[in-house]
Amino acid sequence: MNKQDKPLKVTIKTFGCQMNVYDTEVASGILKHQGYEIAHEHEDEESSVIANEVKQSQIASSLETPRNDRQKKKDWRRIDSDIVLMNTCSVREHAEERVQSRMGMLKKAKETNPDLIIGLMGCMVEEHREKLFKKYPHLDLMVGTRNLKELPDLIKTVRERRTQVSSIKQDGISIEYTDQIQRTGKYHAWLPIMTGCNKVCTFCIVPITRGSEVSMKARDVYREASRLVEEGVQWITLLGQNVNSYNGAEVTVGSKQEAVSSLQNEVAVPTADSFLPTGFPALLDMLCEIKGLERISFTTSHPHDATEELFQVIKKNSKISRRFHLPLQSGSNNMLKRMKRLHTFDEYKEKLARLKSLVPDISLTTDIIAGFSGETDQDHEETMKALEAIRYDGAYIYKYSLRPGTPAAKLPDDVPQEIKEKRNAELLTLQRKITVECNQSWVGKTTHVFLESQSSRHPGFLIGRSDNEKRVTVKAPPDKIGSFVQVHLDSLHHETFTASLLL
Numbered sequence: 001m002n003k004q005d006k007p008l009k010v011t012i013k014t015f016g017c018q019m020n021v022y023d024t025e026v027a028s029g030i031l032k033h034q035g036y037e038i039a040h041e042h043e044d045e046e047s048s049v050i051a052n053e054v055k056q057s058q059i060a061s062s063l064e065t066p067r068n069d070r071q072k073k074k075d076w077r078r079i080d081s082d083i084v085l086m087n088t089c090s091v092r093e094h095a096e097e098r099v100q101s102r103m104g105m106l107k108k109a110k111e112t113n114p115d116l117i118i119g120l121m122g123c124m125v126e127e128h129r130e131k132l133f134k135k136y137p138h139l140d141l142m143v144g145t146r147n148l149k150e151l152p153d154l155i156k157t158v159r160e161r162r163t164q165v166s167s168i169k170q171d172g173i174s175i176e177y178t179d180q181i182q183r184t185g186k187y188h189a190w191l192p193i194m195t196g197c198n199k200v201c202t203f204c205i206v207p208i209t210r211g212s213e214v215s216m217k218a219r220d221v222y223r224e225a226s227r228l229v230e231e232g233v234q235w236i237t238l239l240g241q242n243v244n245s246y247n248g249a250e251v252t253v254g255s256k257q258e259a260v261s262s263l264q265n266e267v268a269v270p271t272a273d274s275f276l277p278t279g280f281p282a283l284l285d286m287l288c289e290i291k292g293l294e295r296i297s298f299t300t301s302h303p304h305d306a307t308e309e310l311f312q313v314i315k316k317n318s319k320i321s322r323r324f325h326l327p328l329q330s331g332s333n334n335m336l337k338r339m340k341r342l343h344t345f346d347e348y349k350e351k352l353a354r355l356k357s358l359v360p361d362i363s364l365t366t367d368i369i370a371g372f373s374g375e376t377d378q379d380h381e382e383t384m385k386a387l388e389a390i391r392y393d394g395a396y397i398y399k400y401s402l403r404p405g406t407p408a409a410k411l412p413d414d415v416p417q418e419i420k421e422k423r424n425a426e427l428l429t430l431q432r433k434i435t436v437e438c439n440q441s442w443v444g445k446t447t448h449v450f451l452e453s454q455s456s457r458h459p460g461f462l463i464g465r466s467d468n469e470k471r472v473t474v475k476a477p478p479d480k481i482g483s484f485v486q487v488h489l490d491s492l493h494h495e496t497f498t499a500s501l502l503l
């Protein structure tokens with residue numbers, strides 16, 4: 001771009017999971033570095049109130065979003081950008097439908113502004129690839145999750161030649177560690193450590209869109225986490241489709257001792273015998289030793305790979321978030337088998353009981369699918385009973401939607417829509433009640449809170465997250481932003497605690 005020109009404005013709209021949020025941060029940074037002006041619009045595609053609460057609890061930098069989101073939706077319709085990129089999600093039909101509807105709006109926008117450049121990135125690109133050009137003749141460019149660095153060149157080609165261009169690599173790792181990243185949080189950062197998945201849960205499109213598991217090397221994760229801490233980050237959330245199956249083994253390294261000494265030569269790892277830099281528990285343990293890194297969260301886990309070793313690492317490190325998200329999907333063994341989840345409900349429950357016995361103050365959250373193929377009233381009842389038995393602090397509850405290309409696409413989607421809706425509503429009602437009860441049990445207790453920002457609605461109050469990632473507002477001076485404080489939880493309003501600062 002000619003530096004004398006007015007910068008071209010790029011709006012990036014992000015759908016879906018935190019991995020997409022991270023990819024958007026990388027794409028924004030790369031484009032900003034090339035002189036583009038960036039505007040963001042993030043939208044959770046989730047419909048459940050409880051799920052939104054959980055999802056928001058992971059998004060440390062967007063603590064007061066509802067009013068801003070409404071404002072942003074209004075802005076979107078004006079489309080005052082030169083380039084619009086949508087970072088897409090394929091996990092649920094609803095997410096794809098939203099992109100399709102935006103593509104319709106953008107077609108109209110392009111009729112009045114033929115110079116508008118429209119691009120897609122993310123999972124829909126990985127899944128449908130060049131077929132999308134046929135479906136949307138007004139689509140100019142597509143970039144795969146492993147090709148983000150090529151975005152500026154793709155935009156340049158479209159501007160020069162007005163032709164449809166794409167770059168979608170099929171193998172390798174989609175994670176880019178770059179200091180050009182434009183993070184949305186000052187104190188919090190997302191840090192992907194692996195992508196893809198080797199499981200075959202029958203409802204899930206991820207193994208198709210993100211491919212097989214690939215992990216970043218332990219030394220690279222350690223180095224990137226250290227770099228983030230040097231930039232002022234105190235809280236890192238490790239990301240992966242199944243972080244528990246992270247495997248950062250390095251092929252050039254033979255034994256554990258050799259691996260440890262290799263890492264020590266690269267970076268200042270504090271204790272030689274405190275980690276094995278291959279599996280997830282060992283990686284977590286190692287990252288806990290970074291000075292200045294105060295909290296580490298991670299998402300998402302698979303019950304099959306959530307091990308005693310992981311639980312022991314959580315217990316011994318108070319830096320690790322006291323919120324554990326472990327997708328259940330269904331409380332019925334019939335459904336778990338049909339979903340190929342590799343465990344029974346009792347096995348799952350035993351794991352969480354063990355974790356609770358080691359870390360009693362841990363909060364638990366989960367994912368549930370209502371109305372999967374073949375689900376009977378009895379299966380649904382078993383999921384209701386599972387919510388009662390585990391008493392999660394929150395849950396993402398979804399109505400099942402068949403995803404073409406998944407193993408479950410061969411199974412009948414035979415639960416009528418109205419039954420799915422009824423079961424979804426029953427699960428939500430029950431979970432809401434349990435969430436309120438879990439939260440109420442914290443009122444009157446003291447806890448540790450990381451303060452991140454000022455409240456725009458309540459002058460003099462700061463907003464933060466407790467160790468189990470519950471949302472807390474505290475009357476405190478602005479110079480406390482970016483620090484951990486002890487508070488007394490005085491009261492609860494919806495999912496937000498009001499707290500007093502303890503000196």
Ligand code: SF4
Nearest residue numbers: 197199201204206241
């Ligand atoms: S573990 Fe199952 S649900 Fe999770 S990403 Fe892999 S296939 Fe999908």
